Amino acid sequence: MTLMGWLQIAVFFAIIVAITPLLGGYMARVYTGKPIILSRVLGPVERGIYRVIRADVRKEHDWKAYAASVMLFSLAGWLLLYLILRTQTSHPFNPQGFHAAPWNVTFNTVTSFLTNTNWQYYSGETTMSYFSQMAGLTVQNFVSAAVGICVAVALIRGIVGRSGKGLGNFWQDLVRTVLYVLLPISIIGALVLVSQGTIQTLSHYLTAHTITGLNQSIAVGPTASQEVIKNLGTNGGGFFNTNAAHPFENPNGLTNIFELLLIFSIPAALTATYGRMVGSRRQGWALFAAMTVMFAVGVTVLYAAETHGTPAQHTAGLHTQLFSGSTGGNMEGKEQRFGIAGSALFNTVSTDTSTGAVNAGLDSMTGLGGAVPMANLATGEVIFGGVGSGLYVMLLYALLAVFIGGLMVGRTPELLGKKIEAREIKLASVGILITPLTALAATGLAIADHAGRVSIFNAGPQGFSETFYAYLSQANNNGSAFAGYTGFIQPSAGNIGSHGVTFADLLGSFNLAFARYVPILFVLAVAGSLAGKKVAPGGLGTMRTDNTTFVVLLIGVIILVGALTFFPALLLGPVVQSLTGHLY
Amino acid sequence: MNLRKNAITAGLVMVVMIVLLGILYPLAVTGVSQVLFPGNANGQQIHRGGKLIGSKLIGQSFSDPKIKNGKAVEEEGEPVTEPDPRYFQTRPSATAPADNASATTFSNLGPNNKTTEEAIAEHVKAYLEMERPYDPSLTAAQVPVDAADSSASGVDPQISQANARIQAHRVAAVRHLPLQQIMKLVSQNTAGRTLGIFGEPGVNVLELNLALDQLTGGTR
Numbered sequence: 001m002t003l004m005g006w007l008q009i010a011v012f013f014a015i016i017v018a019i020t021p022l023l024g025g026y027m028a029r030v031y032t033g034k035p036i037i038l039s040r041v042l043g044p045v046e047r048g049i050y051r052v053i054r055a056d057v058r059k060e061h062d063w064k065a066y067a068a069s070v071m072l073f074s075l076a077g078w079l080l081l082y083l084i085l086r087t088q089t090s091h092p093f094n095p096q097g098f099h100a101a102p103w104n105v106t107f108n109t110v111t112s113f114l115t116n117t118n119w120q121y122y123s124g125e126t127t128m129s130y131f132s133q134m135a136g137l138t139v140q141n142f143v144s145a146a147v148g149i150c151v152a153v154a155l156i157r158g159i160v161g162r163s164g165k166g167l168g169n170f171w172q173d174l175v176r177t178v179l180y181v182l183l184p185i186s187i188i189g190a191l192v193l194v195s196q197g198t199i200q201t202l203s204h205y206l207t208a209h210t211i212t213g214l215n216q217s218i219a220v221g222p223t224a225s226q227e228v229i230k231n232l233g234t235n236g237g238g239f240f241n242t243n244a245a246h247p248f249e250n251p252n253g254l255t256n257i258f259e260l261l262l263i264f265s266i267p268a269a270l271t272a273t274y275g276r277m278v279g280s281r282r283q284g285w286a287l288f289a290a291m292t293v294m295f296a297v298g299v300t301v302l303y304a305a306e307t308h309g310t311p312a313q314h315t316a317g318l319h320t321q322l323f324s325g326s327t328g329g330n331m332e333g334k335e336q337r338f339g340i341a342g343s344a345l346f347n348t349v350s351t352d353t354s355t356g357a358v359n360a361g362l363d364s365m366t367g368l369g370g371a372v373p374m375a376n377l378a379t380g381e382v383i384f385g386g387v388g389s390g391l392y393v394m395l396l397y398a399l400l401a402v403f404i405g406g407l408m409v410g411r412t413p414e415l416l417g418k419k420i421e422a423r424e425i426k427l428a429s430v431g432i433l434i435t436p437l438t439a440l441a442a443t444g445l446a447i448a449d450h451a452g453r454v455s456i457f458n459a460g461p462q463g464f465s466e467t468f469y470a471y472l473s474q475a476n477n478n479g480s481a482f483a484g485y486t487g488f489i490q491p492s493a494g495n496i497g498s499h500g501v502t503f504a505d506l507l508g509s510f511n512l513a514f515a516r517y518v519p520i521l522f523v524l525a526v527a528g529s530l531a532g533k534k535v536a537p538g539g540l541g542t543m544r545t546d547n548t549t550f551v552v553l554l555i556g557v558i559i560l561v562g563a564l565t566f567f568p569a570l571l572l573g574p575v576v577q578s579l580t581g582h583l584y
Numbered sequence: 585m586n587l588r589k590n591a592i593t594a595g596l597v598m599v600v601m602i603v604l605l606g607i608l609y610p611l612a613v614t615g616v617s618q619v620l621f622p623g624n625a626n627g628q629q630i631h632r633g634g635k636l637i638g639s640k641l642i643g644q645s646f647s648d649p650k651i652k653n654g655k656a657v658e659e660e661g662e663p664v665t666e667p668d669p670r671y672f673q674t675r676p677s678a679t680a681p682a683d684n685a686s687a688t689t690f691s692n693l694g695p696n697n698k699t700t701e702e703a704i705a706e707h708v709k710a711y712l713e714m715e716r717p718y719d720p721s722l723t724a725a726q727v728p729v730d731a732a733d734s735s736a737s738g739v740d741p742q743i744s745q746a747n748a749r750i751q752a753h754r755v756a757a758v759r760h761l762p763l764q765q766i767m768k769l770v771s772q773n774t775a776g777r778t779l780g781i782f783g784e785p786g787v788n789v790l791e792l793n794l795a796l797d798q799l800t801g802g803t804r
Contacts, residue, residue, distance in 0.1 A: 008781055053596040054589070068587070072594040080598050126687050135606030142605045143598075171593060178601070183609065190613045191620070197641060200617040200625045205686055208629075208638040211793060212668050216644050217686040220627050224617065225610040242688040245736035247641035248627060252775075253783015309729075312693070312700035318708055318732050319725045325746030326728035327784055332700070333690050336675070336730050336742040337775075339784030343736075360736050361690035370695070462694030484692035493687060577696045584696055 001307050002322065005341025009299060012257055012345065013292075016264050020288065021281075023265055024272020030180045031153045031173065032277065042179050049175050060166030063528025066154055067521055069170035070147060074114055074517070077140060081110045084136040085128075094129035095204035096494065101127050104500035105488045111509040113137055115516035116144035116386055118230070118237030118356060118479040119470075119508060121487035125219035125240050127495060130202055137237060138226045142186075145233025145266075146177040148388030151520050152270060155392050156277045158527025159416060165531050167524070181266070182232060189228035189262055196258070197251030200224040223248055231262035234386045236356030236479040244346065244359040245335050256342050256359065260349045267353050267384035270391045278416055282546035287394055290554045294383045295352055298372050303344035305369035306330045311581040330369070333361025344369075347480070351376040354386030356479030363458065363466065363482040367577030370482070374469060374574060377476045378566040379558050380435055386477060392523045396428040397561075398545065399526070401554045405543050415545060417535035424529055431522030436565040438515045439475035442507055443468045443569065451503035457484025460584025465573030472566075474508045475515035630790065638790055643739040645683045646671035646793060667714065669758045671793045672743070672751050675730055676707050679738035691734040707732040719753040726750070742786030745774055759800060769795050 029036050039046070050057055061069060084091075088100040100106065105121050112119040118141075122128065128137070150173040157167050194200050199220055206218040223239045227249050230237055240246040250256055268288065275284020307329045309320030322328035329340040338346065343360040350357045351373035362373055376383060382394040399415060403425050406413030413420040446452030446467050455470070456463040466485040473480055487504035491497050544550060617625040628640040638644050647665035650657040657664040662681070667673050677683050678691035693700035708724055711731050716722050728746040743751075752766040759766075773792040776785050 004777065004781070008783075011781060049597075049600055052600055053593050055593045055597075065590075069590055069594070072587075072591050073597060076591075076594040076598045080602065123687065123689070134610040135602050138610060139602050139606040143601050171597065174597065178605070183605070186609070187613065191616060194613075194617040194621045194624050197624050197628060199627045200614050201627070202614060203626065206627065206629065206636060206639070208636045208644070210638055210644050210646070211632075211797065212646050212648050212671070214645060214647065214665070216638060216642075216683065218627065218639055218642055219686045219688075222610050222614055224625075225613040240688055240737075242690060242737040245690070246688055247643075247737060247739065247741055251641055252778050253781075254778035257782050310695035310700070312695055312697060313704055313729070313733070316701045316704035316708060316732070317724045318704055318727060318729060320729055323746065325749060325785075326730065326744045328729055330695070330733070331729040332693060332695075332704070332733035333736045334733070335736045335740050336744055336786040337740075337783045342783050361692055363690065363692040363694060364700075366695045457692055458694035458697050459699075460694075460696065462697060465694075482692070483690050484694070577694075580696070582696060583698045583701055 001303055002341065005303065005339070008257070008341055009345050012260055015261055016268050019265055020268045021272050023269035024284065025276055027181060027269055027273040028276035030176055031273070036180060038180050038184060046175060046179055053171065055171040057169045057172035060168060061170055062165040063158070063167055063524045063531070066167045066170050067524045070151065070520060071517065073174070074147065077143060078110055078114050081113060081136050081140060082106060085110060085132055088129050088132050091129060091131040093131040093134070093202060096129070098127060098129050099495040101495050102498060102500045104502045104505040108487060108505040108509045111512045112474070112479065113140040113237065114144055115477050115512045116148055116233070116235055116354065116389070117474060117477040117512055118235045119474050119481065119512065120237055120479070121500070121505065123241035123490065124238060126490060126493035130221050133226055133239060134222055138229060141226065141229040141233050141235040141237070142178055142182050143174070145182060145235060145387045146174050148386055149177050149266070149270070150174055150388065151523055152388035152391040155395055155523055155527040156274055158531040159418065160278050161531040162535060165528060167527055167531060182229065185232055186228045189232065190224040192258060193224040193227055193255060196255045198224040198227055198255060199248045220248065227259070228262060230357060231259045231355065232266065234263060234267065234353045234355040236350065238357065244357045250359055252337055253342060256338055256346060259357070260346060263349055263353050263355050263357070264384055266387045267390045270388065274391060280546060283416070286546045286551055287398070290551045291382070291384050293555060294379065295348065298352060298376055298383070299345055299348040302348050302369050302372040303341060305366045306340050306344055308366065310366050311583060314581065315583060330364070330366055333364035335359065347373060348376070351478060351480055352383035352385070354381045354389060354476060354478045356473060358480050361483065362480060363462070363484045367574045370465060371570060371574035371578065373480060374472065374570060375562070377472045377478055378436070378570070379562040380432065381476045381478060382558060389477065393432065393519070396431050396523065396526070397558050398554060399424060399428040400432065401550065401557045402543060402545060404557060405550070405553050409543065411541055411543060414536065414542065417538060418530055418533045419536065424526055427522050427526045427529065431519045431526070432561065434518045435475050435515045438511055439472045440565065440569065442471035442475070442511045446471060446504070446507060449503070452507070455485050455487060455501055455504045457486065461573050461576045462584070468569050468573055470508065471511055474511045477512065477516050630794070640788065640791060641741055642685045643674040643677070643683050643741045644790060646673060669714070669754055671796070672748060672755060672789050674789050675740050675743055676732065676734045677738040678734045683739050685739050688738045690736055693734070703734070704732050715750055715754055718757045719750060722750060741788055741790060743789055745770070745785060745787060748787040748792070755796065759796070761799070769799065
């Protein structure tokens with residue numbers, strides 16, 4: 001580990017701390033209907049959209065209506081995206097003449113983008129036309145992110161609501177999220193990326209004639225416009241197969257940090273939005289602090305593990321210590337311009353949040369290093385987490401924490417003056433446990449059945465890690481992969497003669513959808529349940545939810561749940577490998 | 585709540601979003617990028633004599649077709665190539681063929697796998713075979729990790745400074761140029777950390793090789 005490496009990580013996090021209250025405060029204004037500068041410009045557009053979509057946004061939704069709108073919107077999005085991807089041949093902006101991917105792979109891809117996951121069995125540059133990337137995938141990058149934020153905001157409204165059952169209007173929240181938060185940042189961010197070398201073109205692929213007389217075909221495309229929202233919306237689906245490791249997506253050390261700032265900005269800011277909307281900024285900072293501790297542990301372990309190198313390197317006679325002009329460490333599946341520190345930071349941040357973009361090959365990480373992304377997923381994506389989903393799952397954990405804390409000291413558990421009763425705890429517990437249960441059941445099925453094992457690439461415990469990671473990542477809507485695991489066989493570019501692995505594609509799709517929408521329903525039910533409750537003034541006996549004790553308790557609950565559910569699985573894969581120099 | 589009315593709204597919102605975010609937004613960004621940053625937006629193409637040589641950001645192979653008994657060697661219909669000793673070489677690449685910029689892929693080789701060990705050992709051996717004749721003191725312990733580990737994208741445009749300094753011995757000898765001069769060229773084509781903090785220093789192989797050719801006049 002180097003001083004420059006740590007400095008880079010420190011500078012990154014300092015910027016996040018600085019922008020959290022600014023962006024968080026702005027978003028609180030957006031969702032409480034306070035005037036913002038952009039509404040002067042975009043106000044007419046916003047009202048125009050309401051007229052077109054025939055929605056009366058003055059009418060508030062109760063939790064059931066809010067949930068129904070989310071589900072209907074997602075269904076419409078699913079059908080349209082499936083239609084777009086399956087009719088790829090008849091669209092404009094398809095200079096390479098790509099055919100549609102097989103139905104089973106498309107089924108998985110569509111579900112994956114709808115659920116803000118962006119798990120990719122397909123490879124962008126050999127499968128997708130520019131139209132599919134723009135009108136199909138980029139659109140879902142925006143709106144699936146917006147759905148997550150809307151649900152989080154609805155939960156906050158439930159927590160603060162003094163009377164009545166209203167959680168806000170879903171259509172209004174959706175349109176405002178896109179117009180006032182995601183789109184403006186994306187336009188500026190995309191141009192920043194292009195200014196640093198990310199490409200943005202509709203040209204057909206280039207053919208270069210190299211100086212030694214060989215031909216090189218170079219895939220290009222409208223990359224920056226997708227790259228920016230892929231990160232900002234914690235989606236993670238790369239324009240190219242190698243995601244943010246590809247020089248056209250992530251050309252230098254500065255874009256690497258910029259993309260990480262995009263990833264963390266909204267999930268971090270939402271803690272401040274929460275603080276403002278509940279009327280106590282300390283409440284937001286408490287959640288931020290819990291997330292920060294877990295982030296710091298993750299990045300430290302991953303950085304240290306990758307610096308050490310792998311058993312395969314050492315037995316092959318490669319020396320992995322750092323010396324002048326060489327990064328040392330495990331550079332298998334890493335890019336020179338990011339080195340060990342830039343790769344460790346990127347993949348920690350991307351798996352803390354439900355982004356799942358990668359700038360290095362996770363499959364090639366050391367046993368312990370690869371365990372960090374896994375542990376980040378196993379804690380339910382609450383370390384800043386997905387846009388919206390990070391906050392709403394964290395708030396479910398907060399309910400559990402006040403409940404357990406209340407039991408320990410013998411008080412009635414309450415959150416911000418609202419009594420937490422059996423109904424809320426039941427809903428929160430199930431909401432939290434759905435995701436790990438789905439992941440473990442799917443992993444078990446995929447390991448037990450031959451149809452599941454055909455997707456495995458590496459032998460031995462790494463094969464188990466690949467399988468476990470695949471279903472864990474899809475259930476947590478992350479989308480990063482131990483990418484040897486496959487669900488798509490593509491003999492040549494353009495999809496001719498390609499076929500999907502139906503078992504992996506469909507089991508993954510089920511996993512994706514179930515673990516996204518069921519928790520959303522439970523979160524909205526909690527919001528509805530809390531919305532009607534009276535607020536009791538806090539007294540001396542109230543357990544505070546904005547001090548160090550609570551932060552420690554919250555982290556404890558998260559680790560307890562994660563460890564109890566996933567420890568056996570973690571033992572079988574990464575732990576076995578990190579404790580031995582044995583080769584399989 | 586009227587389910588039917590809400591379903592119509594859901595469909596209409598999706599259509600609006602596709603037009604706004606899927607068509608207007610990316611086309612607007614493309615237009616502005618092409619005007620403000622045409623070089624970057626099109627992939628920092630490098631042209632020589634009217635021909636496209638490559639992209640500054642994309643690594644490429646500097647190899648020649650392998651000739652045996654006056655004939656090009658072929659394997660499964662593809663010509664076999666071998667590294668051209670006159671040029672600096674890029675990192676090992678997991679794509680097929682190497683440095684394939686239209687189908688990038690990770691190696692996905694696991695940390696404790698026999699195949700990983702074999703691949704790395706193979707890369708170390710090939711590197712030593714190529715460089716040791718020109719730098720007899722070179723040992724396996726001195727091989728920089730980036731020279732034996734596959735890159736992530738398969739088209740990493742850079743190599744480490746240590747890797748470039750080792751290869752400089754070969755390039756200098758084959759081209760009959762003083763080592764000092766090649767080392768100077770290496771440092772001229774080294775990109776530091778962005779803003780002095782972010783990322784790692786690296787040497788752009790294509791730019792370095794073009795500078796080499798310019799030094800000796802002409803492209804070959």
